[in-house]
Amino acid sequence: MKISYNFGFFDEGSKREIRRATLKAIAIPGYQVPFASREMPIARGWGTGGLQLTLSLIGREDTLKVIDQGSDESVNAVNIKKLITKTTGVICTDDTEEATIIQSRHRIPEIPLNEEQILVLQVPIPEPLRGVEPSEFITKRLHGDKEYSGAWLMLFEQIIKYGTVSTGADHPVLVNDRYVMAPSPIPRFDNSKLEYSKSLILFGAGREKKVYAIPPYTKVTSLAFEDQPFEIEDFSDKYCRICGATGIYMDELVDEKTGDIYYQCNDTSFCLLGLNNSKEDLGVKYNDRI
Amino acid sequence: MGYVAVKGGTMAIEESIKRLKYERVKKKEVINVKEINCGMRGLIDQVMSESSLYSEELASISIKQAEGNSEEAVFLLRAYRSTLPRKHYTKPVETHHMFVERRISASFKDIPGGQILGASYDYTHRLIDFDLVEESKEEAIEWLESYEKVLKNSHNHMDINLNSIPKVVDILRKEGLLKDFVESTKEPNDITKKSIEFPTDRSQRLQVLTRGQTGAVISLGYAALRAFGAVHPTVGELRVGGLPLYIPNPLSSEQHDEDEFYIGDIKVTEVESFIPRSVKRPNGKHEIEFDIGYGICFGQNETKAIAMSLLDNCLETPNDKFPTHNEEFILLHIDSVESTGFMSHLKLPHYVTFQSELDSVRKTRKGGIQSEDII
Amino acid sequence: MIEFENPILTINNLRKQYGDGCHHCIDLEEDALEKNYCVKCGTIYACQDVSFNVYHGEILGVVGESGSGKSTMMSCMYFDQEVTSGEAYISTYEDTNLFNVSSQQKRYIRNNVLGMVYQNPLLGLKMDFSSIGNIAEKLISAGCRNIGEMQLRGQELLDHVKIPTFRMKEAPKNFSGGMQQRVQIAKALSNNPPILLLDEITTGLDLSVQANVLDLIKKIQRELGITMIVVSHDLGVIRMLADRTIVMLNGKIIEQGLTDQILEDPQHQYTQQLVYSLL
Numbered sequence: 001m002k003i004s005y006n007f008g009f010f011d012e013g014s015k016r017e018i019r020r021a022t023l024k025a026i027a028i029p030g031y032q033v034p035f036a037s038r039e040m041p042i043a044r045g046w047g048t049g050g051l052q053l054t055l056s057l058i059g060r061e062d063t064l065k066v067i068d069q070g071s072d073e074s075v076n077a078v079n080i081k082k083l084i085t086k087t088t089g090v091i092c093t094d095d096t097e098e099a100t101i102i103q104s105r106h107r108i109p110e111i112p113l114n115e116e117q118i119l120v121l122q123v124p125i126p127e128p129l130r131g132v133e134p135s136e137f138i139t140k141r142l143h144g145d146k147e148y149s150g151a152w153l154m155l156f157e158q159i160i161k162y163g164t165v166s167t168g169a170d171h172p173v174l175v176n177d178r179y180v181m182a183p184s185p186i187p188r189f190d191n192s193k194l195e196y197s198k199s200l201i202l203f204g205a206g207r208e209k210k211v212y213a214i215p216p217y218t219k220v221t222s223l224a225f226e227d228q229p230f231e232i233e234d235f236s237d238k239y240c241r242i243c244g245a246t247g248i249y250m251d252e253l254v255d256e257k258t259g260d261i262y263y264q265c266n267d268t269s270f271c272l273l274g275l276n277n278s279k280e281d282l283g284v285k286y287n288d289r290i
Numbered sequence: 291m292g293y294v295a296v297k298g299g300t301m302a303i304e305e306s307i308k309r310l311k312y313e314r315v316k317k318k319e320v321i322n323v324k325e326i327n328c329g330m331r332g333l334i335d336q337v338m339s340e341s342s343l344y345s346e347e348l349a350s351i352s353i354k355q356a357e358g359n360s361e362e363a364v365f366l367l368r369a370y371r372s373t374l375p376r377k378h379y380t381k382p383v384e385t386h387h388m389f390v391e392r393r394i395s396a397s398f399k400d401i402p403g404g405q406i407l408g409a410s411y412d413y414t415h416r417l418i419d420f421d422l423v424e425e426s427k428e429e430a431i432e433w434l435e436s437y438e439k440v441l442k443n444s445h446n447h448m449d450i451n452l453n454s455i456p457k458v459v460d461i462l463r464k465e466g467l468l469k470d471f472v473e474s475t476k477e478p479n480d481i482t483k484k485s486i487e488f489p490t491d492r493s494q495r496l497q498v499l500t501r502g503q504t505g506a507v508i509s510l511g512y513a514a515l516r517a518f519g520a521v522h523p524t525v526g527e528l529r530v531g532g533l534p535l536y537i538p539n540p541l542s543s544e545q546h547d548e549d550e551f552y553i554g555d556i557k558v559t560e561v562e563s564f565i566p567r568s569v570k571r572p573n574g575k576h577e578i579e580f581d582i583g584y585g586i587c588f589g590q591n592e593t594k595a596i597a598m599s600l601l602d603n604c605l606e607t608p609n610d611k612f613p614t615h616n617e618e619f620i621l622l623h624i625d626s627v628e629s630t631g632f633m634s635h636l637k638l639p640h641y642v643t644f645q646s647e648l649d650s651v652r653k654t655r656k657g658g659i660q661s662e663d664i665i
Numbered sequence: 666m667i668e669f670e671n672p673i674l675t676i677n678n679l680r681k682q683y684g685d686g687c688h689h690c691i692d693l694e695e696d697a698l699e700k701n702y703c704v705k706c707g708t709i710y711a712c713q714d715v716s717f718n719v720y721h722g723e724i725l726g727v728v729g730e731s732g733s734g735k736s737t738m739m740s741c742m743y744f745d746q747e748v749t750s751g752e753a754y755i756s757t758y759e760d761t762n763l764f765n766v767s768s769q770q771k772r773y774i775r776n777n778v779l780g781m782v783y784q785n786p787l788l789g790l791k792m793d794f795s796s797i798g799n800i801a802e803k804l805i806s807a808g809c810r811n812i813g814e815m816q817l818r819g820q821e822l823l824d825h826v827k828i829p830t831f832r833m834k835e836a837p838k839n840f841s842g843g844m845q846q847r848v849q850i851a852k853a854l855s856n857n858p859p860i861l862l863l864d865e866i867t868t869g870l871d872l873s874v875q876a877n878v879l880d881l882i883k884k885i886q887r888e889l890g891i892t893m894i895v896v897s898h899d900l901g902v903i904r905m906l907a908d909r910t911i912v913m914l915n916g917k918i919i920e921q922g923l924t925d926q927i928l929e930d931p932q933h934q935y936t937q938q939l940v941y942s943l944l
Contacts, residue, residue, distance in 0.1 A: 228812050
């Protein structure tokens with residue numbers, strides 16, 4: 001009964017099926033393609049969608065990076081890396097520029113990606129209209145009819161109520177002027193990285209059994225109104241306590257000793273890069289206090 | 291000087307795994323997989339059903355690894371199942387041919403073949419038996435040997451063939467009280483090979499229900515029965531027993547009915563519930579006929595099979611009033627691996643999304659640009 | 666040569682049945698049916714070959730008791746249900762049978778060409794969204810992406826139907842029945858549809874509230890010149906609003922003409938009963 005696993009855990013047939021679904025997703029940017037999501041040794045809701053995409057694409061020559069909440073050392077990222085390396089033997093890296101496949105939960109790396117790289121994002125709820133319409137039967141038809149007034153209406157109601165849009169992360173986007181898409185719970189700060197990206201961006205929702213994609217150089221706009229433009233989280237007045245960077249996405253932490261709030265780079269490998277290399281190359285402002 | 295990342299995560303995981311093993315062995319006893327296989331029939335049957343993988347041995351190993359946690363054991367079995375190639379497909383099974391161990395009907399006092407109570411907790415008094423603490427293996431085997439002698443004698447005097455007990459449902463069918471169906475030879479849709487889309491067909495619904503987490507299926511069946519459903523069922527027949535499985539001869543290219551190989555038995559629980567429904571005849575008159583709700587599970591899982599039969603009928607009869615008749619509501623939320631996975635994913639760090647929410651909350655408190663213009 | 670004005674809306678042979686029909690009833694011969702159903706097979710013929718025209722700027726009344734098919738006809742016209750057969754043409758829209766267009770086109774028509782006000786406000790409004798949000802929903806469907814514009818238009822419409830501005834942000838579930846109807850009317854008018862469908866909109870409201878709503882309808886017609894179809898079982902409502910009227914019974918149109926003429930000189934026995942009970 002003991003079985004030995006194929007390269008990449010799945011048998012080749014399964015990997016092919018996932019790749020076929022992925023190709024269809026790339027051909028229809030932003031459209032959710034159903035696929036026969038398999039059960040994995042890692043729990044549903046913990047990245048099985050992203051994992052299936054990565055395993056279906058990874059080859060012996062690839063270099064893998066896995067992050068969760070922007071960090072390579074997050075326990076979940078480590079766990080996923082363990083599973084992938086156990087069944088493939090590929091090299092892992094923390095360095096964004098060295099990686100060929102990057103699997104991530106809730107963040108897009110600060111360093112812009114290039115054409116040789118693939119970004120795989122983990123998605124809990126792939127349906128951007130789920131908040132207005134619980135039924136999958138209905139939302140599928142809404143997408144088919146390009147009937148997205150529900151998504152805009154949600155934003156309208158927030159503005160009427162609060163004077164501003166109150167979506168946190170996972171702010172819906174319009175892809176290639178056709179499909180409204182849930183970009184996964186990346187902060188609004190990262191939405192702009194989806195547009196005209198040089199790298200292929202794939203989205204995997206294992207539990208919901210959907211795969212979707214933004215091909216390179218695709219138009220992606222965050223949903224907003226003409227007179228209420230899309231706003232991102234503001235870090236212009238905050239700096240990283242470790243490397244001094246400002247204006248990039250930060251983690252908010254409390255100093256144990258003083259009780260003060262301080263900030264540090266959320267993208268840990270980016271922070272290291274700033275410490276070890278000359279900061280001017282990174283195209284980010286730094287605070288000279290550090 | 292080069293900075294390096296703090297490598298806490300890997301070590302933390304390794305220690306966590308060690309700690310987990312510690313919990314399993316700290317009481318200085320190790321459970322034998324064989325003992326689980328022999329004495330934990332209930333849990334084995336439950337996890338086999340929820341993982342839709344019939345193997346008492348694999349179930350026993352998983353239960354040992356999961357320390358009896360059914361959520362974890364099912365997870366292990368499903369992940370294992372996920373990697374298995376499909377070498378054969380059995381021929382459709384006729385449950386008429388079940389070797390019946392237990393068989394009852396609530397719909398009739400007496401049924402052809404008789405009411406066979408079999409092994410059931412239904413008639414025990416739920417009092418903890420403290421004698422079990424001191425039970426020795428020798429005592430148990432002694433009891434077993436004398437009981438088996440009695441069994442052997444009684445089999446020689448039996449006047450019914452346990453392999454071909456008639457179905458209660460046929461009684462109603464003969465009288466014309468059941469909906470008439472043409473027997474279908476349509477291939478069922480395997481939901482593990484192709485994800486379900488709505489509207490689903492019956493074979494998909496039955497598959498999701500039989501794989502459903504026992505507690506979830508029972509809860510929803512209870513809701514449907516008690517108040518939030520339009521079902522008034524009577525258990526027509528509940529049977530528990532062994533079903534023989536046959537595969538077509540893999541070596542022959544022609545398929546004859548007799549050319550098949552017997553590959554073994556599985557134990558299943560099957561429930562057929564009768565639910566009265568109002569129908570309109572072609573002449574415009576209203577009559578009542580019986581629908582059948584169907585439930586079937588690997589192993590002896592009676593409550594689950596009964597609940598499944600109720601939910602099967604609920605999903606066959608759409609009703610906007612009750613969520614238990616809504617296929618999306620039922621079918622998308624009863625899978626153990628999916629529900630426990632998503633629920634437990636809330637333990638994963640969400641501080642990036644939370645940071646984003648904090649930002650939004652702070653903005654709404656600031657008021658935004660237009661709040662003064664909007665009265 | 667008398668030139669006839671082209672109707673803005675034409676319905677031809679609208680048929681809606683529930684059930685498959687049988688050889689006995691399928692041709693809808695005289696006396697094949699008991700009221701509107703077939704005793705042999707139980708099929709209900711809710712609408713049987715209903716045909717009529719509506720002319721620009723008029724209010725057409727549709728009167729009949731429950732079971733007459735009038736509400737079924739309305740729901741078919743608004744695509745809430747599929748017709749069994751029939752044709753519908755709107756002169757300001759493409760020259761094509763609207764019952765056969767794609768679901769995307771049907772959504773477009775529902776947002777921009779037809780406005781609908783239901784008897785039950787639950788069907789026409791999102792009860793958990795603000796009143797102005799309900800109106801914005803229509804504007805967004807028509808492609809508007811400007812909050813300021815939508816707010817202005819929303820305020821304008823709510824003003825028109827006499828809903829005070831300070832209640833704009835409230836959800837309709839907190840409103841009285843009459844107010845909910847007025848929000849529905851405002852919503853239906855958002856994109857200036859040329860045709861407005863009103864289905865028993867005053868039924869169930871207090872008499873004084875009814876009077877208010879009816880006055881509003883008249884005002885809208887006066888100021889905006891919208892073509893309307895008003896369905897009611899109440900001949901009094903029809904008399905107040907409609908220029909022309911069709912009378913329905915058991916799924917068929919049994920009489921049609923100028924409202925005044927029908928009231929003064931009803932021809933069909935059923936219409937006579939209706940009229941005499943009014944007076």
